[in-house]
Amino acid sequence: MRRRLLTAAAALVLVVAGAPALAAAPAPSGYLVGSTSPLTPAQLDQLRDAGAQVHVAYRNFGGAAAAIPSTKVAAVRALPFVTSVNPDPIRKLAAVSDPAAAPLPNAPYWHDQMDLENVSQTGAGVWVAVLDSGFYPNWRDYFVESDILTDKARAFTGVLGNPNANQWDSGSDPHGMAVSATIVGHRFADDTNEGGWGAGYATGSPGTRWIPGVAPNAKIIPVKVCEPIGCFGSAINAGVDYVTSLKRANPGQPIVINASLGGAGLDAVEKNALDAAVKAGVVVVASAGNEGDAGMGFPAAYEPVVSVGAGGWTRQWNDYPDKTWWLDDVAEASVSEVYVTGFSSRQKAGQYLDVVSEGRYLLLPYPCAQLYKDGQVASSTNNRTCASKATPDNASAAPFQYLFMSGTSFSSPAVAGVVALMLERNPLLSNADAATGTLNDPASWGPGELERRLEASATPLQPGSVTVTHRTGVPLTETWGADAIGHGWVFADDAVNAAG
Known part of the structure; x- marks a missing residue:
């Protein structure tokens, strides 16, 4: 849905001499x-x-x-x-087996570094509701249709938003598709200019391949709650309310919400929405935010929500400009090759950071790349359009269909995928026992059973600093302290084993 800018038409009003002009009623x-x-x-x-x-x-x-x-x-x-x-608060998105696609020559680094090769679970039987910007009409170019529960997909607008007749697949931003692809995977049509940086083919040769998701057999429910100017709290609450109703109508169905969005403060109605979902048995996972030392956003900072910071691999872009690095083998050496990004939001007083996962340079569908400068969201791009991939007769269209994307927007669905694996292992697990406490007393909040098990399974990280190769080929120093690491790094096999 595109948010239209409404222009008031000028009107000529005749006023009787001596009579006062009527004051306009205040706009709601x-x-x-x-x-x-x-x-x-x-x-x-x-x-x-x-x-x-x-x-x-x-x-x-x-x-x-x-x-x-x-x-x-x-x-x-x-x-x-x-x-x-x-x-009404505005949240923002946190983004800095298919027969039609051949297998990759190797696993993506973010799967390797999460030890997914040691897990037999695939997320089968689990629904993941992605509260985000919706899908584009051509979403079938990227996803297997059966992976998306179209009969349950919905769209909600803010109080003053334009009605969209539930157009969940008329998105104005590719963010929701990129988040969903992290969970269930996507088709990747490789070309020399795909991915956005580096030289050559991202997979080593041209062709269409399948990039697997963290939970490839989970099912995605797209729930559009965002407009080009942001994600209104009223729409997010409506989305959470809808998913809560789904859970109550299907009490035995494991359901996860992924919210790769956030903003300052916790509103009373927002807390009511989250509490209702959590108590119903929905597991809510959210991105910590990309604000660095400015601190976390909500809903992630609310303790009954599983919050996720972003990390990466120390050997990213190690052979720049060659861009096949993401398919290199990650040494099985615990967290020795893990770092926490500088943009990942740090935990401040009254906030709860739970775990850290991959959120640096995941190769994902992002077909509006012309709206971004060097892959990073540019300012003043609220009025967005999206064109198809550039061709000789349409050179002004989007230069890429995919990008190496960064942000806690993508570490959150990585962990939402791990939660889906845990729920496949133990469908009765949830955070329904979480302490929701009172609005302005963070000390009265507490984690639920699933979150406690996930946190206990995480491998502790230590404060540190590392110099890695940035996407431009220049060195980049990433430094993090104890406020950036929560309970540590998520390994999928450890998390699944902890599910019971």
């Missing part, structure tokens, strides 16, 4: 209205009578999203069942 703004339990029809009527234009009332927890003029906020807040009225 988006708000999240909290309540202790799901709103009743009578309470919704009271909200409307007080001046709130209700956008959605959440089903599984207390609260609603509404458009409210500034002159009516006090009246809404004064209603006896209303516990909070806060502006």
Whole structure:
């Protein structure tokens, strides 16, 4: 969905001499209205009578999203069942076996470094809801159709967002496809200019191949909650509410939410949404953020959510400009070749960083590369379009269909995939016993059983510093402290064994 910029048409108004001009009514703004339990029809009527234009009332927890003029906020807040009225927050995306595709000559480094070769589980029987930017209409060019649960895919907008008739596959950003590809894999049509950097073919020769996912037999539910300007909290909450309903309708079905997005603060209604999902048995995994020393974003910083920082391999781009490095063998030497990226958000007071996983230079579908400078998201690209791959008669189109992508946006789905492997091993495992505590008391929050097992299985990391080769071929020094490592590095085999 593209967010349209609305331009008010100028209107000529005749005013009788001596008569005052009528003042325009204040335009409504988006708000999240909290309540202790799901709103009743009578309470919704009271909200409307007080001046709130209700956008959605959440089903599984207390609260609603509404458009409210500034002159009516006090009246809404004064209603006896209303516990909070806060502006609708905006989160941002955290991105700095197929017969049609031949196998890769080797495993991707991020699989090798996660010890996936030691795991027999594939995520079979697990649903992963990807709360993100949705898919492009040509998503079948990248995915096996049966891997995507199209009958369950949905799209939600913010309070003031444009209606999109549930167009989950009319995305305005490829981020959601890249995140999903990390989990279930994708087709890769190799060409000399694919991947964005380096010389030659990324796989060593031309052709179409299949890049496996961390949980290749899991099923993806695309849930579009983001617009070009960001991801409104009201839409995210609606997405979480929808997935919670799916879980309650299918109590024996293991379901994971991946949220590769985040922002400052934890809103009361957002906490209600997360608590309802967690208590229902949905496992929520989220990216820690790409803000470095500025700290983590929410929902990841909320302890009942599994939060994931980003690391990489010390031998990335070691033979620059050759770009087949990602298929080199990773030595089985514990965490000796692991580093934590400088952009990965550090844990600050009142925040909880759980684990670290691969989030540096994963080769993923990203067909809007012309909107990014050197592979990094450029500023002022809110009004985005996407063209097909460049051809001799369409040279202005996107130069790449794939990029070596970085960000906690991709370490999060890597761990969401590992969680899917754990749930295949033990479908009854969840974080439903997590301590949700109170909104402004992080000390009252606690992890659930799955998170505790995942954390205990992680291999501890030590603070350190390493110089690696950057994507441009120049040296890059990455330095991290104790606030960047959580409980350590996730190895898939250890996590699966810990699932019981």
